[in-house]
Amino acid sequence: xxxxxxxxxxxxxxxxQQEKQALKQLDLHVPAGTLAAVIGPTGSGKSxxxxxxxxxxxxxxxxxRVGETEVNERSPSLSSLRRHVxxxxxxPEHQLFADTVENDIAYGPRNRGVPEExxxxxxxxxxxxxxxxxxxxxxSPFQLSGGQMRRVAIAGVLAMFPQVLxxxxxxxxxxxxxxxxLLQQVDRLRxxxxxxxxxxxxxxxxxxxxAEHIFVLHQGRCVLQGPPADVFADEGRxxxxxxxIPEITALIHRLNRKLAPPLPLDCFxxxx
Ligand code: ADP
Numbered sequence: 108x109x110x111x112x113x114x115x116x117x118x119x120x121x122x123x124q125q126e127k128q129a130l131k132q133l134d135l136h137v138p139a140g141t142l143a144a145v146i147g148p149t150g151s152g153k154s155x156x157x158x159x160x161x162x163x164x165x166x167x168x169x170x171x172r173v174g175e176t177e178v179n180e181r182s183p184s185l186s187s188l189r190r191h192v193x194x195x196x197x198x199p200e201h202q203l204f205a206d207t208v209e210n211d212i213a214y215g216p217r218n219r220g221v222p223e224e225x226x227x228x229x230x231x232x233x234x235x236x237x238x239x240x241x242x243x244x245x246x247s248p249f250q251l252s253g254g255q256m257r258r259v260a261i262a263g264v265l266a267m268f269p270q271v272l273x274x275x276x277x278x279x280x281x282x283x284x285x286x287x288x289l290l291q292q293v294d295r296l297r298x299x300x301x302x303x304x305x306x307x308x309x310x311x312x313x314x315x316x317x318a319e320h321i322f323v324l325h326q327g328r329c330v331l332q333g334p335p336a337d338v339f340a341d342e343g344r345x346x347x348x349x350x351x352i353p354e355i356t357a358l359i360h361r362l363n364r365k366l367a368p369p370l371p372l373d374c375f376x377x378x379x
Contacts, residue, residue: 108174108191108270108303110137110160115169117155129155131327132169137320139174142297142304144314147324148349153307156324157273160305162188173271193269197276199260200253208234208251208259209244215267226266233262236296238288254285261289265296272297273305278313286310290317311352315339323348 112135118128130152137143145153158164159171162178162185170179176187196202205211212230221229234241237258243251248259257277264272274293278286294317297304308314314321314335321338323331325348331338339345345352 109139109172110135110271110303110305111170111172112136112160113170113172115159115166115171117152117159117164117167119155121167129327130159133327133329135322135329135332137303137305139303140297140301141319142294142306142317143320143322144306144308144318145322145324146308146311146314146350150326151324151348152327153324154275155327157194157275157305157307160188160271161192161194161273162186163194191269192271192273193264193267194273195261195264195275195277197279198257199264200248200256203248203256203260206247207245208239208248211248211259212262212266215263219267229266229268230262233266236265236292237262238292254281254289257281257289269302271303271305273307275307276309277306278308278310286313293317309351311339311350323350325349 112133115130115133115135116128117130118126120126133152133156135156145156147153155164159166160173165182165185166178166180168180170177171188172178173188173191176191178185178188203211205214209230212233213226216226216229217223230244231241234244239255239258239262243255248256251259261277272293277293278289281289290313293304293306296302306314306318318335321332321335322329323338323345330348331341331344339352342352
């Protein structure tokens, strides 16, 4: 499903002393099946953007379209967006709560009234997608490693079969191998299911490797966008906007190098 934002603005605390316009007349288009990234310094509006696309905030002006669903400031409900969009927030493992891995992943579909038999199938598939072995189904999520807990949390979002997946700093706190494995899996799943993925990340390296298109936010506006090689070629402006661009030359060099094919799925379960 494609994502389309036209003239979207959002202000926190309108009419109060804390009034803050977080997004200003934002236009953004992500074609269906694309992995796009959003980068920008703290306070640039990334998290507001995520919540607007996910139907958690209402736009103050403009329209947000996900597939055929469109909302604007007058829409009676934003739930139509929530049906299509899955959001993995930062440190999603902090939200785990159920007694078993299976029940945790099943929570969303069960809440939505999906029949029990289908739920079991969805849980099994979601665990496979994130590289969790079925043998962990009956374990308490709290007995797992940090990386496994994060996978359980992501599987819970995937079990809702979202057509748009938003990942807000999904690899924060993971070791380099865990980061790589997670992003490779997301990328493969996107191709298999033709999901549209929006990745919010502070890691320029990650974004350079996985995104097909990058949006740079600064003070609530999209100030630059394009394929990674073009965006990172604008090093001076990126630094001016407060982005931490490490070894940009090496990054572009790597971008231009043919990347290794993804690892086979089995190798991601090695940590179990
Ligand atoms: P980012 O995710 O890029 O750090 P945010 O979308 O969180 O940016 O914030 C954009 C702007 O909106 C910032 O100036 C921030 O201080 C402000 N903001 C974010 N959340 C709130 C809130 N709940 N109330 C008031 N202002 C907020």
